[in-house]
Amino acid sequence: MVGGLLPELGVLRKDFPILSRTLAGGLPLVYLDSANTSQKPQCVIDAMVDHLERHNANVARAMHQLGAESSEAFEAARDKVAAFINAPRDEVIFTKNASEALNLAANTLAWARGPLQVGEGDEVVITEMEHHSNIVPWQLLTQRTGATLRWFGLTDDGQLDLTNIDELITERTKVVALTWVSNMLGTINPVAEIARRAHEVGAIVVVDASQAAPQLPVDVTTSGADLLAFTGHKVVGPTGIGVLWGKRELLEQLPPFLGGGEMIATVEMERSTYAGIPHKFEAGTPPIVEAVGLGAAVDYLSHIGMDAIHAHEQAITAYALEGLATVPGLTVLGPLDATQRGGAISFEIDGVHPHDVAQVLDSRGIAVRAGHHCAKPAHKRFGVQSSTRMSSYLYTTPAEIDALVDGLEYTRSYFKLG
Amino acid sequence: MVGGLLPELGVLRKDFPILSRTLAGGLPLVYLDSANTSQKPQCVIDAMVDHLERHNANVARAMHQLGAESSEAFEAARDKVAAFINAPRDEVIFTKNASEALNLAANTLAWARGPLQVGEGDEVVITEMEHHSNIVPWQLLTQRTGATLRWFGLTDDGQLDLTNIDELITERTKVVALTWVSNMLGTINPVAEIARRAHEVGAIVVVDASQAAPQLPVDVTTSGADLLAFTGHKVVGPTGIGVLWGKRELLEQLPPFLGGGEMIATVEMERSTYAGIPHKFEAGTPPIVEAVGLGAAVDYLSHIGMDAIHAHEQAITAYALEGLATVPGLTVLGPLDATQRGGAISFEIDGVHPHDVAQVLDSRGIAVRAGHHCAKPAHKRFGVQSSTRMSSYLYTTPAEIDALVDGLEYTRSYFKLG
Amino acid sequence: MSTDLDTLYQEIILDHYKNPHNKGLRDEFEAEVHHVNPTCGDEITLRVHLVDGQVKDVSYDARGCSISQASASVLTELVIGMPIDEAMAIHENFLTLMQSKGTIEPDEDVLEDGIAFAGVAKFPARVKCALLSWMAWKDATAQVLESNSLEKETAR
Amino acid sequence: MSTDLDTLYQEIILDHYKNPHNKGLRDEFEAEVHHVNPTCGDEITLRVHLVDGQVKDVSYDARGCSISQASASVLTELVIGMPIDEAMAIHENFLTLMQSKGTIEPDEDVLEDGIAFAGVAKFPARVKCALLSWMAWKDATAQVLESNSLEKETAR
Numbered sequence A, B: 001m002v003g004g005l006l007p008e009l010g011v012l013r014k015d016f017p018i019l020s021r022t023l024a025g026g027l028p029l030v031y032l033d034s035a036n037t038s039q040k041p042q043c044v045i046d047a048m049v050d051h052l053e054r055h056n057a058n059v060a061r062a063m064h065q066l067g068a069e070s071s072e073a074f075e076a077a078r079d080k081v082a083a084f085i086n087a088p089r090d091e092v093i094f095t096k097n098a099s100e101a102l103n104l105a106a107n108t109l110a111w112a113r114g115p116l117q118v119g120e121g122d123e124v125v126i127t128e129m130e131h132h133s134n135i136v137p138w139q140l141l142t143q144r145t146g147a148t149l150r151w152f153g154l155t156d157d158g159q160l161d162l163t164n165i166d167e168l169i170t171e172r173t174k175v176v177a178l179t180w181v182s183n184m185l186g187t188i189n190p191v192a193e194i195a196r197r198a199h200e201v202g203a204i205v206v207v208d209a210s211q212a213a214p215q216l217p218v219d220v221t222t223s224g225a226d227l228l229a230f231t232g233h234k235v236v237g238p239t240g241i242g243v244l245w246g247k248r249e250l251l252e253q254l255p256p257f258l259g260g261g262e263m264i265a266t267v268e269m270e271r272s273t274y275a276g277i278p279h280k281f282e283a284g285t286p287p288i289v290e291a292v293g294l295g296a297a298v299d300y301l302s303h304i305g306m307d308a309i310h311a312h313e314q315a316i317t318a319y320a321l322e323g324l325a326t327v328p329g330l331t332v333l334g335p336l337d338a339t340q341r342g343g344a345i346s347f348e349i350d351g352v353h354p355h356d357v358a359q360v361l362d363s364r365g366i367a368v369r370a371g372h373h374c375a376k377p378a379h380k381r382f383g384v385q386s387s388t389r390m391s392s393y394l395y396t397t398p399a400e401i402d403a404l405v406d407g408l409e410y411t412r413s414y415f416k417l418g
Numbered sequence C, D: 001m002s003t004d005l006d007t008l009y010q011e012i013i014l015d016h017y018k019n020p021h022n023k024g025l026r027d028e029f030e031a032e033v034h035h036v037n038p039t040c041g042d043e044i045t046l047r048v049h050l051v052d053g054q055v056k057d058v059s060y061d062a063r064g065c066s067i068s069q070a071s072a073s074v075l076t077e078l079v080i081g082m083p084i085d086e087a088m089a090i091h092e093n094f095l096t097l098m099q100s101k102g103t104i105e106p107d108e109d110v111l112e113d114g115i116a117f118a119g120v121a122k123f124p125a126r127v128k129c130a131l132l133s134w135m136a137w138k139d140a141t142a143q144v145l146e147s148n149s150l151e152k153e154t155a156r
């Protein structure tokens, strides 16, 4: 049997109502698209329902009992998220998703005055394996400020090519932004090591932890990051909420991002002053019920244990890599050693387009993603336009991987590939 | 009896689970803080739960059955919102709240090139009764671009002072941004008339419909707006979602706001091209379950009928204004004619601070707001620092207004004001 | 279990996929366009050659799934040699079929091999695949017509 | 019904509210600060006058609710005339009480009239009101101490 799995997986799966629904033809759901979005346990849904049915009110501003309950629930969620990444509570900013968090970082660095400001002659370094959400904000920033965008290339086995790190990270570097875990290749990057180099030249390190936070224990104090982003819907929480964590000294120096609502200290028609962190970065009514859901989500993950979840992911990933290796004509894009990677596995099958692979799998109830997974440059690097991606999570079973491998065999025969 | 109320109000109230909960001391909830956030009917909560328990998947990108169901639900929500404001579907952009929608407008106008661009020498006109969310974005815009911020003042009875409109709206005016209904004074502004003047000089009209959308029938085609914003949580929908509507030609000319995720056409490391509207403005995973909730919410409102809701609000507001007039030392800030105003009524009581009023009311189960309601400049205009605000909605009963008036009498006696 | 799949992957479609017609870019053209399906990256470069109100040639280079490839092949088969307005009518007909969610019976007299795509209309996620080349063709054709009428204006 | 309310609005608080002590700005001071409660707009301008490690005077002008006004009055009563470090200790004690959510018994020897605020700790939305003046005082005092130590540095 497969070692390292979460105990009582069958019982745990019952926490997720959607996993017991059936699809067209009465087929059971085999959900292998968790890197795209994760499924939600009942406790998250219930926390949101309880909030909406019993405690709904706006936060901060309301002095009545419902307002106090709602504010307490909202701020308790901030405490839970802070504990989840080992940060002080006021360094945790709620955004709408990881993309907004990364754009917040890029825009405030463009608007900053003084040493933080990114301007002409400065350089921003990213990597070729970034999700579009960690590419486009930096393209916009460098276009708008006259700074230069540079990037790490990739090796043939899907690692960052660090051979030219000394040419890339220089005195001109103001920001290094990179993903912790690739959503396409699965690669886990040596973030702390790169951060050390970046800090030597005085650059700010922005880490996209969208795929790391669901799978790995994240401790911001040892991560090397100055700013770190992740998204609620991938950590068994709801959509509509993301997190930007930042070091207090840095956040305090950055100018506000969006204006309005509760981000102010005082407003006059001529000018305004701004609230302290984290509120300075939270304009308007925040995602209240979403925060309540996210709080329940990270509690759920912490209760299972991020180490145990990581071990489970590694076990399933190893099992999947083994199974995929048996499918003729299948090539995995990215590292082949499960201990070195996350749980998203993108692959190609000779002679069948990823759309068609996904379609055949879907007819068997198996949900995977086909396309460029918002990582077009990484696909281009490997000479492909798109790929099929399976991605597991804490509820994935070896039997589901078996179903995938069988489904891929069937796909080949459906398209008459001998 | 009070005429114009919604029929079967008692039955309708059963749609809102929170209205039957009790507070400390077993007191029933009298919720008069709907301008702050509205309560949610069961059908909205159920739609969200059904989505999370049965159809959850990411949208647009997923080709599997869950993905198709989720995408269909999400885009159906866009159709519903579009119908609610009488707009074509692709002119409806989902944001995180009204504040983000207004910041999107301000930032893209700053970043635009060509005739839309707001720069040095240009003027942006707002009003003294705006919510901070329609002040601060324009302050930031004008500070960052070198443009000048100007504003309409207010008359003593809480109307816009239009006497100097010809001095304010001139050839230099690039943007006129104003609220349709004031969240503090309740004033309904002559938006279409002001828009006509603004369009004569070629200015863009941005309308903050955050308080209008819950209470009035909103038809963007006759509103006069070029861009119009509102927020989900005030129209019986969830937090975490807002709406920016814009005229197609305008939206197509504006540059993107946040970068990443699905807002692209193609991404290369060197440069990217962007998707068409509305996706160009929707970076990252959108508020999916929130859109589903908002769709159910606007369906619920449309089913009751916005005209009927408006009539109900007017009836309750008239009844409330009458009741408040009986409280000694109470002064209402804003228009006194219920037919000319929305349902938010801010007032002062001689000798008791708004916090203390709200506190005493809360001890009787009555939830109102005390403070500046994110409208500090309007408070300053009336020489007050803060006020108490009651705000009704479609579920408000005359008996709740009676409870408020009794509560205010009690407040006066508690603080020994004769 | 695979019945559904067979509705989508009709023999005709798989044939066009394996042996696409008119593929490859040719030198005579008035407009060239490049379209991508942003969600998956499938792309097409398409050229149109219009002579005297006739679709003289449509040539293309494309990468994508079976549905998008077969659809480009069928498109060229249908429109090459047609008067432009008739070709536009076919385009309209195909578009309506694709957006019908499977509620419309396709007309073989108009769409010929294109009727095989009736099943695609039941798979909303794949409709974009089937339409990629058709949208590119319409775009390119419109560009030529527009520049022709501009030329006339300036000639006047 | 009004028992709860009476926990909050102790007689002592209402007395200080009606007759605030030490109110009004006075001319001798080393630092002046202006603090606002951003959610309601309540504000205070507060000056501190420190002499030889002693809180010689605290004067203020404030607008706000009963809790915030009474709290400013009690603050000045407590700290004027105290050695700075003892005043800071009182500040610490009051802060802890306010953040206790009502779980701590206040110490009358330390807080005197300040014990009346024990009830406020049970109303989270009002804790900020009670702390407004105290935070302003701490801020102003810190500013003076900092500029004093800077002066010493430069004098050296």
Ligand SMILES: Cc1ncc(COP(=O)(O)O)c(C=O)c1O
Residues within 6 Å of the ligand: A261, A283, A284, A285, A286, B035, B036, B097, B098, B099, B100, B131, B133, B134, B179, B181, B182, B183, B208, B210, B211, B231, B232, B233, B242, B374
């Ligand atoms: C008039 C007005 N504009 C804007 C807003 C901001 O809405 P949100 O906080 O949902 O962004 C509000 C409500 O808070 C409002 O009443």
Ligand SMILES: Cc1ncc(COP(=O)(O)O)c(C=O)c1O
Residues within 6 Å of the ligand: A035, A036, A097, A098, A099, A100, A131, A133, A134, A179, A181, A182, A183, A208, A210, A211, A231, A232, A233, A242, A374, B261, B283, B284, B285, B286
């Ligand atoms: C690595 C990575 N970064 C960023 C994102 C963007 O997250 P969101 O779409 O929630 O903003 C994703 C997921 O889509 C991701 O996988």
